[in-house]
Amino acid sequence: QRHCRDGAQAARGRGDAARRLIPALRSDRVAGWLTPGVRVGAFMGAYFSSIAVTAFMPLFYADRGLSPESIGHILGAATFLRILAGPGWGTVTDRIGRRRPVLLFAGIVATTMALLFLPARGFWPMLLVAAGQGIAASAINPLIDSLALALAREKRMEYGPVRSIGSMTFMVTTACAGWVLNLVGSWLVPLLIAAGYATATLFSRLLPEA
Numbered sequence: 001q002r003h004c005r006d007g008a009q010a011a012r013g014r015g016d017a018a019r020r021l022i023p024a025l026r027s028d029r030v031a032g033w034l035t036p037g038v039r040v041g042a043f044m045g046a047y048f049s050s051i052a053v054t055a056f057m058p059l060f061y062a063d064r065g066l067s068p069e070s071i072g073h074i075l076g077a078a079t080f081l082r083i084l085a086g087p088g089w090g091t092v093t094d095r096i097g098r099r100r101p102v103l104l105f106a107g108i109v110a111t112t113m114a115l116l117f118l119p120a121r122g123f124w125p126m127l128l129v130a131a132g133q134g135i136a137a138s139a140i141n142p143l144i145d146s147l148a149l150a151l152a153r154e155k156r157m158e159y160g161p162v163r164s165i166g167s168m169t170f171m172v173t174t175a176c177a178g179w180v181l182n183l184v185g186s187w188l189v190p191l192l193i194a195a196g197y198a199t200a201t202l203f204s205r206l207l208p209e210a
Helices: 002-024 027-032 036-054 057-063 068-096 100-116 123-137 140-153 159-184 186-204
Strands: none
Touching: 036 100, 036 140, 036 159, 036 186, 057 068, 057 186, 068 100, 068 123, 068 140, 100 123, 100 140, 100 186, 123 140, 140 159, 159 186
């Protein structure tokens, strides 16, 4: 009986230790170790890296057999839908009262759409995927920018240095992606875009609210 009691106490001790460890690994605890500027800068860096690689999508379309006319239609439609969807995301965010859930959802959808380019064949499937990604991505830039400005107004971070992280990441990613794609081919473009959006989605869980 004594051994049973000792074993039960040991098991309870391990359970208590696990319960103490799990909250320590939660995103809000991790976020507490980082300044708002670092968290927003990390998100911007990941997001702008995906935007940089998006510039190479016409190469992917061309290698999938689309004509220049079809490529132009896809790019134009995606841009048009991105412009139309932007205000809608703002309305949703205002009703929720928080930016982070919207950024998380938009990042998940944008990542999924980027991966769906891989099995897509032909004009209409690629047009639908590009439209979905354009709508999802239209939420990210204005929301993260407004969050950075709000945090700057609250004196919780400086806007300029944090915003420059996104710009520098964009330039470096553009140069590096061009070199890599020249070696391996355009099939890698959707995967690189998905990697950028997925990383931004993970960082969105660490973003502060303002």
